[in-house]
Amino acid sequence: MKLNKWTLLVLAVVCGSQLKAQSLNIIPEPFHVAKGTGVFQFPKSIAINAPSSANDVTDQIALQLRKATGKTVYFSKNNASINLDIIKDEVLGTEGYTLNINAEGITISANTNAGLFYGWQTLQQIMPSAVYAKTVQSNTNWQVPFVSVIDKPRFGWRGLMLDVSRHFFSKADVKVFIDDMARYKYNRFHWHLTDDQGWRIEIKSLPKLTEVGAWRAERKGKWMNITTPAINEPKTYGGFYTQEDIKEIVAYAKSKFIEVIPEIDIPGHSMAINTAYPQLSTTPNYPYQVNAGDEFMDWEGINGHVTARIDNSLDPSNELVYTYLDKIFGEIAPLFPFEYIHMGGDENAKNNWEKSANVQALMKKEGLKNQNEVQSYFVRRVQKIINSKGKKMMGWDEILEGGLSGDAAVMSWRGIAGGVEAAKQGHKVVMSPNQYNYIDFYQGELTAEGKVYSGLRMKKTYSFDPIPEGIDSSLILGNQGNQWTEQLQNMRNVQYMTWPRALAIAETSWSPKEKKNWNLFSKKVEAQFDKLDAANVKYAKSMFDPIVTTQLNTKGELIVNMEGEVDGLKICYTIDESMPDNFSEVFTKPFVLPEDVTILRVIAYRDGKQISKLLNIPIESLKKRAVKVL
Numbered sequence: 001m002k003l004n005k006w007t008l009l010v011l012a013v014v015c016g017s018q019l020k021a022q023s024l025n026i027i028p029e030p031f032h033v034a035k036g037t038g039v040f041q042f043p044k045s046i047a048i049n050a051p052s053s054a055n056d057v058t059d060q061i062a063l064q065l066r067k068a069t070g071k072t073v074y075f076s077k078n079n080a081s082i083n084l085d086i087i088k089d090e091v092l093g094t095e096g097y098t099l100n101i102n103a104e105g106i107t108i109s110a111n112t113n114a115g116l117f118y119g120w121q122t123l124q125q126i127m128p129s130a131v132y133a134k135t136v137q138s139n140t141n142w143q144v145p146f147v148s149v150i151d152k153p154r155f156g157w158r159g160l161m162l163d164v165s166r167h168f169f170s171k172a173d174v175k176v177f178i179d180d181m182a183r184y185k186y187n188r189f190h191w192h193l194t195d196d197q198g199w200r201i202e203i204k205s206l207p208k209l210t211e212v213g214a215w216r217a218e219r220k221g222k223w224m225n226i227t228t229p230a231i232n233e234p235k236t237y238g239g240f241y242t243q244e245d246i247k248e249i250v251a252y253a254k255s256k257f258i259e260v261i262p263e264i265d266i267p268g269h270s271m272a273i274n275t276a277y278p279q280l281s282t283t284p285n286y287p288y289q290v291n292a293g294d295e296f297m298d299w300e301g302i303n304g305h306v307t308a309r310i311d312n313s314l315d316p317s318n319e320l321v322y323t324y325l326d327k328i329f330g331e332i333a334p335l336f337p338f339e340y341i342h343m344g345g346d347e348n349a350k351n352n353w354e355k356s357a358n359v360q361a362l363m364k365k366e367g368l369k370n371q372n373e374v375q376s377y378f379v380r381r382v383q384k385i386i387n388s389k390g391k392k393m394m395g396w397d398e399i400l401e402g403g404l405s406g407d408a409a410v411m412s413w414r415g416i417a418g419g420v421e422a423a424k425q426g427h428k429v430v431m432s433p434n435q436y437n438y439i440d441f442y443q444g445e446l447t448a449e450g451k452v453y454s455g456l457r458m459k460k461t462y463s464f465d466p467i468p469e470g471i472d473s474s475l476i477l478g479n480q481g482n483q484w485t486e487q488l489q490n491m492r493n494v495q496y497m498t499w500p501r502a503l504a505i506a507e508t509s510w511s512p513k514e515k516k517n518w519n520l521f522s523k524k525v526e527a528q529f530d531k532l533d534a535a536n537v538k539y540a541k542s543m544f545d546p547i548v549t550t551q552l553n554t555k556g557e558l559i560v561n562m563e564g565e566v567d568g569l570k571i572c573y574t575i576d577e578s579m580p581d582n583f584s585e586v587f588t589k590p591f592v593l594p595e596d597v598t599i600l601r602v603i604a605y606r607d608g609k610q611i612s613k614l615l616n617i618p619i620e621s622l623k624k625r626a627v628k629v630l
């Protein structure tokens with residue numbers, strides 16, 4: 001079908017109905033979906049007809065269909081069940097596609113292979129969930145409903161970040177993370193490769209970065225609350241990627257139409273570098289070791305500035321730092337074809353810079369009035385190095401402090417303020433605000449999930465819009481979720497924290513704003529659980545756990561409120577220490593908790609079946625979370 005703006009509009013008006021669209025449960029919601037009547041039944045053997053230029057996509061389709069259906073899949077122009085077409089259509093852009101399924105078969109059309117790939121992702125979502133399986137699912141009725149989809153993304157940057165420093169994840173793990181992203185049309189993988197707890201990328205000219213910087217003493221337990229290792233304790237925990245590994249991952253991501261953005265987090269978060277090369281810090285004689293998760297920073301700091309008891313910054317006054325960074329970025333740039341390199345720039349404690357005579361001398365020489373200007377000087381030097389390697393620089397929003405120039409782009413994480421300011425200054429922006437998009441935060445009831453910094457319900461993640469009022473929207477590259485791994489020691493745990501919240505970020509990043517609707521989305525999420533199961537992805541069901549909040553009134557009474565994150569929950573509870581069931585007290589309105597109650601136990605039911613976890617919330621936690629009402 002040849003498309004132009006008019007056909008798109010007419011189709012949208014004639015066929016567009018949210019309800020019809022939703023019954024297919026596609027995430028992210030397409031630009032336009034119209035469900036037909038009837039189904040296409042896959043034949044015994046499946047023929048695919050596609051131009052050879054689309055082989056990168058066609059091969060993946062054939063592989064997955066063979067694996068899950070056990071059918072013969074072959075390439076033929078005749079009697080094809082699946083047709084892939086490269087077309088020329090200005091409306092679809094570089095990532096859009098159309099998907100049409102009718103009695104004749106399935107046709108995906110796009111301007112590019114990326115579009116075909118996204119059409120394939122949508123097709124899989126409307127096929128039986130078993131399509132995601134890694135082994136033949138012989139009891140499946142392989143059919144798909146008739147449908148017409150016209151789709152294209154809202155944003156060109158649809159990202160997820162993975163921190164591989166706080167815990168190292170193998171190449172195979174990283175591929176799993178990328179596979180999971182691809183299913184939901186993410187196209188940017190931000191790889192946080194360095195931090196205080198490990199340097200993870202081979203730099204051939206600076207071998208100690210990985211020989212020393214990639215390894216630390218092993219610790220279990222709660223991050224920043226664990227025992228500091230003795231300096232001579234064996235450093236056996238960690239790992240790194242060789243440059244060959246990096247090339248393999250970048251190529252793998254590319255095959256899923258995902259660009260990789262490497263992050264080298266400097267000048268702060270550099271304990272691993274300082275352990276490998278202490279001469280790069282302002283305290284070169286300090287007996288450094290790669291941090292094992294024990295506390296060394298004061299995050300509240302002095303006058304609101306983070307302070308580091310052990311200097312984890314690079315010395316901005318030391319020319320050797322820039323020489324080494326030139327080597328580092330010189331080796332990194334050719335490994336990553338994407339246009340941006342991320343230089344971190346966040347949470348740099350400046351208390352050790354303040355104490356350094358060399359930094360004072362630098363300030364005098366360069367006319368730098370304060371530590372923010374020192375950081376800005378450092379950032380400008382790094383930007384020059386990155387630009388000299390043919391790349392553009394990106395950094396966390398702290399890089400704005402003290403002034404930012406050139407084509408640097410800003411990743412806004414401390415809310416959206418940095419993004420707004422950056423856009424006002426004409427810089428490109430990726431929105432990644434911690435209040436909405438930090439998917440390392442615990443996602444349901446605190447006492448059931450364990451504390452990780454702060455809580456973030458998926459409903460809040462879903463409510464985010466990346467384009468603030470009053471700024472040039474063309475400067476907003478897109479939206480990103482961040483998976484920090486302080487508390488995540490393996491990929492199953494990473495998946496649990498990522499999904500389903502990353503479905504919300506995917507929909508915000510891809511779908512038209514007008515198509516977003518939490519109630520419909522949360523139902524689609526439930527339908528995705530089956531698919532995530534088929535793909536062996538671990539995920540959280542925290543959205544079924546009631547949100548329990550408390551208020552302390554002027555009489556000193558604790559008032560309990562409970563609400564469902566999703567519709568249709570019956571919330572049952574006890575305050576007499578007994579286990580709740582479907583016949584326990586049903587929450588209908590906020591109530592005063594009697595004085596001597598020790599524990600609130602809660603279960604949510606739907607259609608008579610337990611759907612939430614059993615929440616056991618001690619009185620101390622209820623008191624601690626109370627908001628005071630004056």
Ligand code: ACM
Nearest residue numbers: 346347396413434
């Ligand atoms: C950050 O979360 N420190 C970027």
